[in-house]
Amino acid sequence: MKKELLNNLFESYHNYTAYDIRSDFIKHNEVKVKLENLAGNNLFEIKQIGTSVERREIYSLKLGKGKTKIFVWTQMHGDEPTATAAFFDLLNFFSSNDSFNELRKSILDNLEVHFVPMVNPDGAERYQRENAFNIDLNRDALRLEADESKLLWNYAEKLKPEFGFNMHDQNSYYTAGRTNNPASISLLTPPMDYVKSINYTREKSMQIIIKIREALEQFIPNQIARYSDDFELRAFGDNFTRFGISTILIESGFYRDDYNKDFVRKLNFTALISAFESIVESDYQKKFYAEYFAIPENNKLLFDLLLRNLTLEFNHRKFVVDIGINITKKLNRGKNEFYHEACIADIGDLSIFYGINEMNMNGYTIENHNELKIDEPANFKIAQNGITKYEIINGLLKSL
């Protein structure tokens, strides 16, 4: 996409944001009500394609009358809603009438885009990755045991799209390369076999990824990563690639201070429109696929809080340790609100890692180190010269 058009689009995003939809938590009923309200809009063809195991409706939405078929599905992991939110922004974009009419028209005339938003509504309801009977739908592409997996597979099999966009969220601990830059967006062309062969299908998705990176790089410099391409025979992306669909996995990660994921949602919106435009223009074909491998790897190198060089006293001896703490967002279903749970993620030499927040604790001693265990709650005290100076309460550092 031409730079000026892309910048204008990015700057105009607020005109299309569906502000009534949160970026970090969406309930099935919100999807249902919003899609039902769109029923009279002749731009979109909305269908119920089936129900989840717990009988929640799963929908498809089609837009455009073009030849090239595109399939976008979101939230097959229930606690990964960012792209579902961006989906509603996209609908606002396509229903608008403004200076982007030419872009809109070229997409609608040349593409037929099919969305299946919120593939896993039962998981979304619980804010959990898995479905209602606790299986990961993205490891069910072979057995197709869950109703949701069957719907997703059947839809793709019938549609036979040229391109597939597999929309996910990843946690905040990934970086772009061996740096402390969070991987705000990670991209992957899922492999088709264990030796990661590259055929025409994969080559095309690599070219699209190069274009998406080109579009986003200016907004999030050095914060785009290449997701691990280890083959997973049970995953949808890998099987769709085998089936001949050029599949692009987009993972929404962490952007500094963007705890509600509003900014990465905007990046999702921008990534999809720029990819659609590139498919319309066929300009992705000019990209050399191997440029894909120049994207830095997605590495798990971050903790929410990293305390470096603490002193640990054990058997009257002193040792130097770092402590990495991670804070997980969990849903209290009864109250319908989030709470945070902090755990010790690692103890020892963590010098190869980084913290979203970090502190050098040289000269400070852990008071109650016997209670510190990996995967256990992060609550402890830190002293200097025998006087307690800091307290870690549920992962938050409080100075006393």
Ligand SMILES: [Zn+2]
């Ligand atoms: Zn996921």
